[in-house]
Amino acid sequence: MTTLTVTCPVTGSHIGDVPAHSPAATRDAFSRARLAQQSWSTTPVSQRKQIMLRLHDLLLERQAEFLDIIQDETGKNRGSAFDEVLDVAVTARHYAHAAPRLLRPRQVRGAVPLLTRTHVERAPVGVVGIIAPWNYPLSLALSDAIPALLAGNAVVLKPDEKTPFTALLAADLLAEAGLPDDVLQVLTGTGPVVGDTIARECDYLMFTGSTAVGRELGAIAGQRLIGFSAELGGKNPLIVLPSADVARTARGAVAACFANSGQLCISIERIYVHRDIADDFIPAFVEATEAMRIGPGHEWSTDMGSLISPEHRLQVEELVSDALSRGATLLTGGRALDELGPAFYSPTILTDVPTDAHLFGEETFGPVVALTIVDSVDEAVARANESPYGLNASVWGDVAEARRVASRLKVGTVNINEGFAAAWASLDAPMGGWGQSGVGRRHGDSGLLKYTEARTVAVQRGVALSGSSGVPRERYAQVVSTALRYGRALLR
Incomplete structure (x- = not known):
């Protein structure tokens, strides 16, 4: 063998x-x-x-x-x-x-x-x-x-x-x-x-x-x-509402985007931040991302390890390079970390990613997120729902407002003030995707x-449902029809 x-x-x-x-x-x-x-x-x-x-x-x-x-x-x-x-x-x-x-x-x-x-x-x-x-x-x-x-x-x-x-x-x-x-x-x-x-x-x-x-x-x-x-697959969105706590949301977005080096079907690859909070959220998110500890080893203090292979890192690099060549803006990251090993890549935040960039709609499956400023919650929901994928989403802000937004998203799971872990860990609830993100749960x-x-076993006592052999079929049909009409009237 x-x-x-x-x-x-x-x-x-x-x-x-x-x-x-x-x-x-x-x-x-x-x-x-x-x-x-x-x-x-x-x-x-x-x-x-x-x-x-x-x-x-x-x-x-x-x-x-x-x-x-x-x-x-x-x-x-x-x-x-x-x-x-x-x-x-x-x-x-x-x-x-x-x-x-x-x-x-x-x-x-x-x-x-x-x-x-x-x-x-x-x-x-x-x-x-x-x-x-x-x-x-x-x-x-x-x-x-x-x-x-x-x-x-x-x-x-x-x-x-x-x-x-x-x-x-x-x-x-x-x-x-x-x-x-x-x-x-x-x-x-x-x-x-x-x-x-x-x-x-x-x-x-x-x-x-x-x-x-x-x-x-x-x-x-x-x-x-x-x-x-x-x-x-997934191209999971995160929506930052005007009511979001900036510091908490920035920390949560780092975990949502870069846990497991971004190699997670339910991790976040798109962020839609409301313009009213963008000037506060974006620098906080960039700062929290740049503070991550990246490296090899079995120590508990490391925030992110490597990708699965040099070949996969190259695929991520190519998607980022393609987006940048088409006009995207790099806020942080965007480079291989060869000094750490052959498969390390820096946590990367892009903005202004054009629609013709492969990264815009394709799953990256790496530590890369595309950030977009939106002018309204309706626009955020519409952008989030543009993808053919529908696996997971995240909404940050006032819980009552976030729940209303969650009910408009075309995905299998929505996490409010969390990236993905709350829904995944709720084992009593089904987990799975809509659209091209899967079938079944x-x-x-x-x-x-x-x-x-499933096997249905039914035991019939007394009169057969098909009627007694001693009762004419027409008479049987009249009796059953009357019983059904009477039963419906009782249940009104």
Whole structure:
């Protein structure tokens, strides 16, 4: 079997090699997963719950080990790596407690009161395929696998080839927590080989990544008539209202734009600031950005690490250069930080970005934000809604006014006086995108129930709904019609 080499983006040093699984090896993993899933699906939900609660405890106990490998593979700062540990631990706890309620058979109103007793059952779909990205190699792998496993499914997971060791370590931890063999399998390899095979073999497909790849995988899922959920790209807006607290908003905008080096589907890439507050906000935001501590290492004091690779840094550089060449103005940043390493780029604020610049509408996925001054709240909302993406938005200012603005934005989540974390961390609420930002939802009840099939079981007592064999069909129709009219009148 051929192998893939994994390198540290901060130093370019060799981390290790992993197998590049073939289509045949991937199909073999599905065969094992289907056998394991038969037994796992009969395991009481209470036992599945205890496994996930043990995962919660083990992850917190061994977090330093995970923080190190996440940083080594991604180059992100330690605080951003901890966000992943926290997210997975909280997700495990949330769904461990929610699963018994969500999976319990639920009685619903029957066709005829007293005579029809109807229940809805939830059965696992089978084997869930998860294709996870590099930017959050723990969170966006395990936080999707946890509800799928709790629902009684097996999972075949492909991590990104740049960040496989985080997912492999997570699989070991789940095994230590008590998950049976082959119920979760991590298959390393490339997207065109392992990812494509997963899409053609699984019973439900979960994908996080680019809109372009999401369309390709969605087409495969559509041809196969299997469930498909995807969180895709974003060009997320932040609106600064005249009522915003300048200092708080400037600090919040830094976190919203540059957390995880801007490599976050829900991070902010566009800011619309009302003219009444622009002269105060813009210099405060620039000052807060320039005060960021950027660098390598495992210290907690660093605010931002590197990008995922020199190649990705080059893509970000090209988008910024293109915008500047077309007339954009650089307020701060805009340069590679070679003195720190081959994949570091400075947090960058641009203004006056013209509409013909690629950065204007394309997702940058880096530490770059375009700032625009607007003359009214209506203009800010209209500009925010211009994008075909609709993943996340942020509104800063008086809460009552901000809530009114939030209800006008065409996005899946809106954070008021926060960038993205408040909505993301609200695990009881659905998380996902509108438009080209995705289909389906993670989090909330639907984040687990999407990995199940609904089965309706109805028990009929006494008279059959089709009528008694001793009653003429015309007479039966008259009686039923009269009953329906009488019932409607009673409910007026």
